[in-house]
Amino acid sequence: MDSPQREWAFLGSSHGFSVLLKRNCSISPKGMICVFAMLAAVTLSIALGFALAGAWLVLPFAGLEVVALVLAFLWTARHAADYERIEFAPGRLCVEVAEGRRLRRHELDRGALRARHAPERGCVVLGVAGAEDEIELGRHLHAEARSGLADALNRTLRL
Amino acid sequence: MSAVVDSHGHGHEHHHDHHGGYSGIMRWITTTNHKDIGTLYLWFSFIMFLVGGAMAMVIRLELFSPGLQWVNPDFFNQMTTMHGLIMVFGAIMPAFVGFANWLIPMQIGAPDMAFARMNNWSFWILPFAASLLVISFFMPGGAPGVGWTMYAPLTVQMGIGMDFTIFAVHLLGMSSIMGSINIITTILNLRAPGMTLMRMPLFCWTWLITAYLLVAAMPVLAGAVTMTLTDRHFGTSFFNAAGGGDPVLYQHIFWFFGHPEVYIIALPAFGVISQVIPAFSRKPLFGYASMVYATSAIAILSFIVWAHHMYTVGMPVTGQLFFMYATTLIAVPTGVKVFNWVATMWKGALSFETPMLFAIGFLFLFTLGGFTGLVLSLAAVDIQLHDTYYVVAHFHYVMAIGAVFAGFAGIYFWLPKWTGRMYDEKLGKWHFWLSTIFINMTFFVQHFSGLAGMPRRVPDYPLMFETWNKISSIGAFGFGLSQFLFLYIVLKAIRSGEKAKDKQWEGADSLEWTHLPSPAPYHSFETQPVIK
Numbered sequence: 001m002d003s004p005q006r007e008w009a010f011l012g013s014s015h016g017f018s019v020l021l022k023r024n025c026s027i028s029p030k031g032m033i034c035v036f037a038m039l040a041a042v043t044l045s046i047a048l049g050f051a052l053a054g055a056w057l058v059l060p061f062a063g064l065e066v067v068a069l070v071l072a073f074l075w076t077a078r079h080a081a082d083y084e085r086i087e088f089a090p091g092r093l094c095v096e097v098a099e100g101r102r103l104r105r106h107e108l109d110r111g112a113l114r115a116r117h118a119p120e121r122g123c124v125v126l127g128v129a130g131a132e133d134e135i136e137l138g139r140h141l142h143a144e145a146r147s148g149l150a151d152a153l154n155r156t157l158r159l
Numbered sequence: 160m161s162a163v164v165d166s167h168g169h170g171h172e173h174h175h176d177h178h179g180g181y182s183g184i185m186r187w188i189t190t191t192n193h194k195d196i197g198t199l200y201l202w203f204s205f206i207m208f209l210v211g212g213a214m215a216m217v218i219r220l221e222l223f224s225p226g227l228q229w230v231n232p233d234f235f236n237q238m239t240t241m242h243g244l245i246m247v248f249g250a251i252m253p254a255f256v257g258f259a260n261w262l263i264p265m266q267i268g269a270p271d272m273a274f275a276r277m278n279n280w281s282f283w284i285l286p287f288a289a290s291l292l293v294i295s296f297f298m299p300g301g302a303p304g305v306g307w308t309m310y311a312p313l314t315v316q317m318g319i320g321m322d323f324t325i326f327a328v329h330l331l332g333m334s335s336i337m338g339s340i341n342i343i344t345t346i347l348n349l350r351a352p353g354m355t356l357m358r359m360p361l362f363c364w365t366w367l368i369t370a371y372l373l374v375a376a377m378p379v380l381a382g383a384v385t386m387t388l389t390d391r392h393f394g395t396s397f398f399n400a401a402g403g404g405d406p407v408l409y410q411h412i413f414w415f416f417g418h419p420e421v422y423i424i425a426l427p428a429f430g431v432i433s434q435v436i437p438a439f440s441r442k443p444l445f446g447y448a449s450m451v452y453a454t455s456a457i458a459i460l461s462f463i464v465w466a467h468h469m470y471t472v473g474m475p476v477t478g479q480l481f482f483m484y485a486t487t488l489i490a491v492p493t494g495v496k497v498f499n500w501v502a503t504m505w506k507g508a509l510s511f512e513t514p515m516l517f518a519i520g521f522l523f524l525f526t527l528g529g530f531t532g533l534v535l536s537l538a539a540v541d542i543q544l545h546d547t548y549y550v551v552a553h554f555h556y557v558m559a560i561g562a563v564f565a566g567f568a569g570i571y572f573w574l575p576k577w578t579g580r581m582y583d584e585k586l587g588k589w590h591f592w593l594s595t596i597f598i599n600m601t602f603f604v605q606h607f608s609g610l611a612g613m614p615r616r617v618p619d620y621p622l623m624f625e626t627w628n629k630i631s632s633i634g635a636f637g638f639g640l641s642q643f644l645f646l647y648i649v650l651k652a653i654r655s656g657e658k659a660k661d662k663q664w665e666g667a668d669s670l671e672w673t674h675l676p677s678p679a680p681y682h683s684f685e686t687q688p689v690i691k
Contacts, residue, residue, distance in 0.1 A: 026350035026354065032347065039343075055397060058379055058412070068336065073344070080348070145686070
């Protein structure tokens with residue numbers, strides 16, 4: 001799923017209460033592409049200039065460097081748009097988890113749901129006591145904030 | 160209600176796992192923590208500073224008197240070559256990468272560098288590269304004696320030590336590129352909310368631009384040394400005129416890397432000074448935006464001035480004019496910087512603790528080195544002074560004094576934040592004055608011997624240069640010994656220094672001083688700061 005649809009899913013919320021948890025990325029994907037294009041263009045132009053002057057062995061090194069840059073930026077961008085969205089609706093709880101290119105959406109009955117902080121798993125676990133199906137949330141939070149999230153979820157689920 | 164909770168998503172899992180589960184030497188080998196890696200870089204660079212410095216002592220000992228006294232000319236050449244390579248690639252560059260590792264995450268409100276494991280690799284490549292450089296002395300034929308510029312065709316005639324050096328330069332380049340990718344990604348991606356680019360401390364800006372320079376320049380160096388290697392062993396003739404190659408092409412390639420390299424060293428030094436001067440002037444940096452633009456302008460201009468190192472090689476007058484004007488143009492953005500530092504101090508509530516003394520020392524001495532650079536940029540003058548001690552004096556004022564003084568300023572400035580302990584202020588001032596007096600004794604007089612025509616890279620010289628050389632050598636020995644005082648000051652601070660305040664310097668206003676205790680915690684900014 002691409003970014004505009006993700007954005008629409010959040011903006012379209014009309015349930016009055018939602019929490020969006022996401023990573024902080026201080027540059028937009030478009031900005032990152034511009035930075036990469038500029039670096040690659042400068043490096044390859046310089047290497048091309050030297051190749052034309054007879055020093056063609058600069059070119060493979062410039063190529064290797066551009067590949068390293070691509071890998072680094074892709075690695076960073078892979079999870080740049082990850083998010084978890086929790087929406088409360090009358091009688092239901094909707095959870096949307098975007099991870100890399102995967103988007104999972106869960107609609108759960110609020111009645112028996114409970115959240116607990118699971119430090120050993122580095123997340124907040126949401127599920128029905130005794131049931132096997134569990135949803136892991138709060139991957140983008142530090143331990144203290146995860147504990148706070150579990151408490152807030154339980155309080156709101158009891159409302 | 161909706162809320163956006165920000166996190167980098169990395170690094171939080173380990174905050175109870177203080178040193179990644181290892182202790183002793185394994186902690187340092189496996190660490191991915193930016194502060195540990197910054198510390199490793201700084202200690203490594205100091206060790207290399209002593210190694211390169213020891214080579215400088217051999218050079219100055221030989222030059223103390225005319226005639227051949229202590230070493231043969233071949234070994235002398237090996238000393239000048241390795242001194243240059245070790246000081247540039249092993250001491251100064253890693254020192255500022257150490258500053259970058261320690262400070263960039265703390266100054267932008269990030270928990271660590273973007274690629275923490277790659278950061279570990281970037282560092283641990285360095286000791287192997289440095290070992291190769293040092294081991295080359297013990298190879299048949301010894302270390303290369305070609306000068307740090309490794310000009311062809313002399314490189315073809317060297318022994319196996321040359322191959323060790325080529326491999327070492329490759330490793331050092333790899334380390335630099337990995338470090339640069341890490342710094343660019345960290346600064347662009349991991350800034351805390353509200354930390355816009357134009358709010359970043361100038362140190363981060365100078366490093367962002369330096370990282371761009373490294374990415375652009377390093378493949379050129381890698382290509383140059385690889386072509387040297389293939390000329391030596393694989394029958395190519397890139398730089399061999401007998402085979403249809405062109406030795407001058409090597410010089411163009413080398414200096415296309417080499418001149419930006421000067422700014423790769425100088426720009427982070429500018430960044431350090433831009434943090435220190437406002438703190439001890441108790442005023443914000445004057446003309447912040449113009450400093451950013453001036454830094455960018457210097458970086459761009461650095462790519463179009465390389466041939467001013469090659470006036471004597473022979474080039475058309477139009478070429479000489481172009482490179483002369485382009486070089487003198489660099490004085491404009493550099494002048495903007497010097498003006499802004501002075502304007503920051505103007506009517507400030509100045510105090511002169513050791514970091515400020517070194518920053519002011521930098522300001523005077525770097526400006527002097529920049530001015531002699533302007534003299535050398537003039538083609539007609541340079542043809543007279545090329546390869547004389549005037550050039551040695553010039554680049555040591557810029558690179559040795561400029562970068563080293565900025566490094567000392569930075570270490571005294573941030574030591575309380577890094578260690579939580581204060582250094583001995585009185586001894587710090589002694590270190591400053593001894594260093595300043597001896598370094599000027601060493602290099603100022605070299606202007607005179609250069610103007611009188613003494614060539615560089617020679618172990619012997621006519622009697623007429625003896626007085627200047629004696630003064631220079633005494634200055635070098637004094638400067639070298641003064642650095643053991645620096646080592647003592649740092650060790651004393653770490654072991655028994657007074658406890659430092661969280662905000663040790665009243666006028667310091669970047670995040671590491673305003674948001675973090677002293678010493679900075681092992682994992683800083685687990686909860687992201689919001690900058691208003």
